[in-house]
Amino acid sequence: MKKKLFVFLVALVAFASLLSARPYAQVAVIANPSVKATAISKGELSDVFTGASSSLSDGSHVVPVLLKQGAAHETFLSDFIGKSDAAFRTTWRSLVFTGEGSMPKTFNSEAAMVDYVAATPGAIGYVGKGTEHDKVKTLAVK
């Protein structure tokens, strides 16, 4: 009985781990090759994409860019930034309406974002892992 319970619990934990690992498997954080870092912490990512910071811990200057909508956008916001789309845009609008920031450049497609990030020093964005992004750097999320 105890063995069955143990197996059940292990299976449950494994299933939960799979669920929690889902977003990391689906979204890639990308950057222009000029960005020195090879990895970024979730806290840094949140700071950069909410306008609280414009550099990474290694000193790299970064400029965030966004997708207008879509699965990759929703997943990135909910799992890396911890905000809904409405709350996320509210944060940026507060910066705009107080003179403390301007909205990040926004793209309609992941391909357009990849092209922009590839061509713009310091640019940092995100795409679904299925989207081709060979010409940009992929940052591991710590």
Place this chain on the structure above:
Amino acid sequence: MKRILAGAIALVIGAATWGAAQSLEDLNIQIHGYATQGLLYSTQNNVFTAATSDGSPSWSDVVVNVTAEPLPKLRVAFQARYFLLGTQGNALTLDWASADYKVNDRFGVRFGKVKTPSTMFNEIQDVDPGYLWSLLPQSVYPILSRNTVLTNYGGVVYGTVAPIKELGKFEYRAWGGESIIASTDGFFIPIIDAGTDYPNGLSGPTYGGALHWLTPVHGLMFGASITHDDQTGPVTIPVQGFSGNTLPNPFVIPDFYGKYEHKRFMFASEYERVVVTHEAVFTVGPPGVHSSYLDHRNSYAMASYKVTDKLTVGMYYSNYIDRKAAIGPGNYQKDWVVSGRYDFNQYLYAKAEQHFVDGEGIVYDTRDNRSGLKPQTRLTALKVGVSF
């Protein structure tokens, strides 16, 4: 003169960078804005110079913001606003216009007509899409006199530093310039009610600083700010035919606050003390220096919870006491508030809020309550807004 200088510098910077940019696209011009329409209904007292006991829709805000980023570290922007609340506003005004140069995260400078980064919410207190509440706690953020503290003509230096990584980060802000309170500002309503008038408003130097400690505990922030003000101007007492000038009387406003955000939960609290000695000398009227004093202790505690991605609810308790006023309903105001906000999508939202007000220390205009102020009032605020 200082205003003209600050505006001219901002314009020159803007023009120079416009010239340096290769095309309109290089300027990265963005246009944003928002509009809100509110409805106020109260029992007992009328509030905010509106006939709210009948239900008043005289509560509108329309804001347009234009931002250009001609260089990666330089941003030039201005914001215009139409504001109406009761009999106040009903005019198009310049919210702010500034040039911002951010060297890096550790240091940046902004100048022109700039938002004053004092207290916890001063910079965003007029940015309705930015928060849950229909009305921020009126003890610290009275809506009718917010223009007195929102902006100054001068500059701000700002940055974030982390001298010891284990201690988290420190955000600093320091500002200095000229503060101007127009004679039509809501700040003067109770003063005019009491028989005194400032025909040219008040103006004078303002400066201060704020420090925010972003602690190693994720989401926990403690902050403090201190503001130094010294506004003067002509003063009259029309009924008695007196006229003269106020005397310089510098005063400081210390403010302490903290906020904790964890997932869907937010808790915040703030305390400030405003001690002012006001002195005037009449050139026409009785001789000598005429003095008055106020000692306000303002505070609140608030909490909110994000029920779903679209629905946020919250409540706060706001407390105002004037230690120099005669004891009674007129020297305090306590306000229990429950509030909700629903975001239909990234553009459209609605808010509903209920206030249970005890005391009559602030927000009332005796001209709109001719049968006398009542000690308790219920206030319902409904609002719909759109932002882009």
